[in-house]
Amino acid sequence: MRLLSRFAIGFSSALVVSTEVGAFECTPIPVGVEHAVAQVAGTPLPEHLAALYDLHPGGAREALVYLSGSEWCGSGGCTLLVFEQHDARWHPVSRITLVRPPIRALPVASGGWAALFVQVSGGGIINGYTAELPFGANGYASNPTIPPAHPITGQPGGVTIIGAHGCGDHARVAPDNSSMRTG
Numbered sequence: 001m002r003l004l005s006r007f008a009i010g011f012s013s014a015l016v017v018s019t020e021v022g023a024f025e026c027t028p029i030p031v032g033v034e035h036a037v038a039q040v041a042g043t044p045l046p047e048h049l050a051a052l053y054d055l056h057p058g059g060a061r062e063a064l065v066y067l068s069g070s071e072w073c074g075s076g077g078c079t080l081l082v083f084e085q086h087d088a089r090w091h092p093v094s095r096i097t098l099v100r101p102p103i104r105a106l107p108v109a110s111g112g113w114a115a116l117f118v119q120v121s122g123g124g125i126i127n128g129y130t131a132e133l134p135f136g137a138n139g140y141a142s143n144p145t146i147p148p149a150h151p152i153t154g155q156p157g158g159v160t161i162i163g164a165h166g167c168g169d170h171a172r173v174a175p176d177n178s179s180m181r182t183g
Contacts, residue, residue: 029050029063029065030052030063030090032085032088032089032090033050033063033065033083033090035090036063036083036089036090036091036092037065037067037081037083040081040092040095041067041072043071046067046068046069046071046072047067047068047069048065048066048067048068049065049066049068049101049162050063050064050065050066050162051063051064051161051162052064053105053114053159053161054114055082055105055113055114055116056084056112056113056114057112060084060085060086062082062083062084062085062093063081063082063083063084063085063090064080064081064082064103064161064162065080065081065082065083066078066079066080066099066101066103066162067079067080067081074098074123075122075123075124076097076098076120076121076122076123076124076125076145077097077098077099077100077118077119077120077121077122077123078099078100079095079096079097079099080094080095080096080099080103080118081094081095081096082094082096082139082140093139093140094139094140094142095142096116096118096133096140096141096142096143096144097142097143098120098123098143098144098145099118099119099144100118100119100120100121100122100128101118101119101162101163101164102118102119102160102161102162102163102164103116103117103118103160103161103162104116104117104118104156104157104158104159104160104161105117105158105159105161106156106157106158106159107158111134111135111136111137112135113135113140114135114158115132115133115134115135115156116132116133116135116140117130117131117132117133117152117156117158118130118131118133118144119131120144120145120151125145129151129152129153130151130152130155130156131144131145131149131150131151131152132149132150132151132152132156133149134148134149134150136148
């Protein structure tokens with residue numbers, strides 16, 4: 001699966017993951033998401049990893065697109081875009097910088113949306129950590145290194161939406177009882 005993921009991504013063909021329990025399946029990214037990413041990026045669809053996941057109760061899945069390449073990444077990580085679909089179109093919800101996979105979701109109500117958890121390291125951060133990105137009036141926190149994002153200890157649990165190598169890394173993670181806010 002990882003070889004297939006890397007091969008497909010190398011040709012800018014993103015992978016999307018079905019997040020139904022027990023069904024993690026690679027499928028093409030919806031064309032509407034490709035167009036929405038290109039509009040936000042201001043360029044044709046850059047190299048990326050992508051997944052669909054229900055972050056907001058209501059049954060519809062949102063699109064998470066992790067952009068890579070020199071235009072979207074620095075020493076602290078890359079850019080994650082979150083889109084939701086309404087009126088038959090995909091609309092940007094959040095643009096989050098300095099993100100490193102794995103990108104996890106835990107159904108913790110944060111403005112009615114699942115909390116996102118990302119890795120923070122590099123860019124001068126010596127001891128990497130996991131940060132919780134809350135959802136607020138303007139979407140998810142845009143930078144995992146500053147409030148309202150905050151570091152946590154322990155394993156956040158939940159579902160890995162985007163792993164280090166795309167859909168081949170998906171797993172449900174049991175929470176570590178020591179998980180708690182540190183900031």
